[in-house]
Amino acid sequence: MxxxxxxxxxxxxxxxxxxxxxxxxxxxxxxxxxxxxxxxxxxxxxxxxxxxxxxxxxxxxxxxxxxxxxxxxxxxxxxxxxxxxxxxxxxxxxxxxxxxxxxxxxFPFKECILDAISASSTDDYPVESIRNTLLQGDHSEGRPSYWSSKGQHDIAVPETLVYKLAADICVITEINIQPFQAYFQRDSPIYSAISVRFCMGHPKCPMGDPLGEPLDDTADDKFIWTYSSPEFPMAQENSLQNFKLPEPVVCIGGILQIELLGRVQRQEVDGLFYIWFVQPTFFQQSYFGVDIYHAAPPA
CATH class of the missing domain: 1.20.1280 (Monooxygenase)
Incomplete structure (x- = not known):
């Protein structure tokens, strides 16, 4: 036996x-x-x-x-x-x-942007709104479609774009960004940033739905960032640039911020430096249907 x-x-x-x-x-x-x-x-x-x-x-x-x-x-x-x-x-x-x-x-890899929340600045709202980055391609209804920051004399002034993701828990693996090439300006300049960094976190207070119109505002007073990526250099190219995170990152709370660091291109008409880009795509695996509570543990 x-x-x-x-x-x-x-x-x-x-x-x-x-x-x-x-x-x-x-x-x-x-x-x-x-x-x-x-x-x-x-x-x-x-x-x-x-x-x-x-x-x-x-x-x-x-x-x-x-x-x-x-x-x-x-x-x-x-x-x-x-x-x-x-x-x-x-x-x-x-x-x-x-x-x-x-x-x-x-869960299969897929894009996970739900909506745009805010941009730190917008040059010509709503024509150059952050909502344009939610559209596919660099044209919409026969005209250029892109987001543009306000112009700055100092190339070191950063910009931030904040997005709501499709779930309270998302596993982000890579982010793609495409700078915009202003083909309607002389020499078709590309308004890229020098580098980019990504932050993930959750709102300090519950957010209602729908999110409403995106704001021109800094997000640090509204969100708690629980992850900050390394800084990635950006190329001055009109192409979808891939930024693969060092490891899959769990975003608990469904908020992602893009930090655009440094400016490259000066606009000829006013001599100021701008950042323009078309659309980001966040590739992720996500787990839906989880309730997240952001509360401090009892003393």
């Missing part, structure tokens, strides 16, 4: 953790938790799905607690008051982080 044994009952806790910690695919841990009651208890009690998710996407460390739609924040904050409540919390986290890890890997 074949001899079978459960290694979780024979090995010490640390060794068992090292073995199961070698699993790199979220479905594998879900399958492990379905083997038996003891295995399910081990996976949930040790938060293995949560640990794997945080290894894959460290930005989820900013999540304070997991709340089911059927329970309120007050109930979720009772963690630790009893063993039953603690176990229920561990089960919620097991389920939520398993779905998050798998969801962020499975």
């Amino acid at each position: 074949e001899i079978r044994m459960d290694f979780l009952n024979w090995l010490d806790h640390e060794t068992s953790m090292k073995i199961l910690g070698c699993l790199q695919d979220p479905p594998d841990l879900v399958r492990v938790s379905s083997v038996s009651r003891s295995w399910r208890h081990f996976v949930i009690a040790n938060g293995l799905c949560k640990q794997l998710c945080l290894r894959m996407f460290p930005h989820f460390r900013r999540v304070y607690c997991v709340i089911e739609p059927t329970c309120g924040i007050e109930k979720a904050l009772e963690v630790g008051r009893s063993k039953f409540v603690e176990w229920e919390t561990l089960k919620r986290e097991h389920k939520a982080y398993a779905f998050l890890a798998q969801g962020c890997l499975l």
